Amino acid sequence: MAQTSAGPFDVAIAGAGIFGLSIAHAAIRAGLNVAVLEADRVGAGSSGGLLGALMPHMPARWNPKKEFQFQALSGLAAHVRQLEADTGLSCGYRRCGRILPLTTRDKLEHHLERAEESRLRWHPDETGFSYRVEAAGSRSDWLEPKAAPFGIVYETLAARISPRAYLAALSAYVRRHGTLMEGVEVTGFDETSKLVRLSGDRAPVGAGCLVISGGFQAFELIETLTGERIGRGEKGQALLLEGADLDGKPAIYCDGLYVVPHDDGTVAIGSTSDRDFTDNAPSPDRSAELLRRATAFCPQLAGRTMISQWAGIRPRCHKRDPLIGRLPGFGAIYAATGGFKISFGIAHLVADCLVADITDREPGHPLPATFRPDNHFGAGRLDADR
Known part of the structure; x- marks a missing residue:
C-alpha cells in the first residue's frame, strides 16, 4: 500500500x-x-x-x-x-541503432579507427553491439545519400x-x-x-x-x-511529427540533430542547445528550422504533420x-x-x-x-x- x-x-x-x-x-x-x-x-x-x-x-x-x-x-x-x-x-x-553520416575523408579515416577500437571496448562477440563503417549509399532508403558522401557509421548499441x-x-x-x-x-x-x-x-x-x-x-x-x-x-527544443511506417528505422544523427522514430507512430526531431534564452517556450521559427534541416538529410520527413513542439x-x-x-x-x-x-x-x-x-x-x-x-x-x- x-x-x-x-x-x-x-x-x-x-x-x-x-x-x-x-x-x-x-x-x-x-x-x-x-x-x-x-x-x-x-x-x-x-x-x-x-x-x-x-x-x-x-x-x-x-x-x-x-x-x-x-x-x-x-x-x-x-x-x-x-x-x-x-x-x-x-x-x-x-x-534501434544509429546512423552517422561521414562527410569528409578525414571523418571516414577517424571512424574506421573507432570501429577497430569498438571491438575492444564494446565486446561485440559477447554483447552483439557493433560499430561498422558502411559504403556511400548505404541505407539510402532512410538517409539522403548526398548527406553521406564518404559512407556512414551504423552502430547497434x-x-x-x-x-x-x-x-x-x-x-x-x-x-x-x-x-x-x-x-x-x-x-x-x-x-x-x-x-x-x-x-x-x-x-x-x-x-x-x-x-x-x-x-x-x-x-x-x-x-x-x-x-x-x-x-x-x-534551453533545448524538439518537435514531434506523424511517423507512420517509420517505427522500425534506426535513429539518425546528422547536422547536429537527431531523428528518432518511436513505436507509437511518431518521429521526434531535436534537439537544440541554447545557452542564452529568455523563456522555456517553444519558438515556432526554431521548430521550422529544425524541420527544414532534418528534412534535408531525411527526405521521408517531408509533408508529415507536426503533432507537437517542446522546449525545456x-x-x-x-x-x-x-x-x-x-x-x-x-x-x-x-x-x-x-x-x-x-x-x-x-x-x-x-x-x-x-x-x-x-x-x-x-x-x-x-x-x-x-x-x-x-x-x-x-x-x-x-x-x-x-
Missing part, C-alpha cells in the same frame, strides 16, 4: 524528473521508505521532452565515464523490462525510449510503493531535526536524508546550501559531467543533477550508485570520479565563464 503520511521517511527526493524518479525507484527496491517532492508536476522540466535518444559516447579515448555509460546502456533493456512487468505500462523502449512513457511508469511505481507529492517545493533541510523545509506555509516533512534532483533549478538550492554555483540551464531548460554542470553524491559540508544532503543530454540512458545506474551511498554498500558499477562532488566544488570547481 502506498505511503501517504507526512513521514518520517528514510529518503526525501526533491524533483520528479528522470533522476529523481529513478532514485526513488531504486531506493524503494532497496527497502527504503521514500517521498518524492515535486515543485510542479512529474516531468515538468527537461525530462518531459520528446526525443528519447539513448546514444552512446564514441568508442575512442576510453575513460571511466564512457565505460559507465556503456554499462548503463547495456543494462537498460533488462531494467525497463522489469519496470514494465511491475507496472503493466510500456516505456516505448527499443534498441544506440536505443530509444519514450521519455513521457518512461516517467509515467516510474511515477506509477513510486505512487504505488512510496509517496509522490506534486506542487510541493523543497527549500532546505535541517540535518539536526531531520526536517525537509517546504515553501509557503506547508509543514516540514521528516526524512533521514534529502536528495536534490530538481533539474536546473537544483543549482540554485545547491548554491544556497554550499555557497557555490556549479551549473546552469541550457536542461541542467548542465560547468564541468559537463553530472553531479552525483553527498554535498560537501553535509552528512545527509545529496545531489543528483546535471545529466544534460545523457540522463535517460544512465539514470537507473546513477540511482543504484546514489542509493548505495545512502545505504553504505557497494554499487553494481562504480560512479566515475568525475561525477563525484569533489570534481565540482572547491578546488575542483569550474566557473561558468571559463
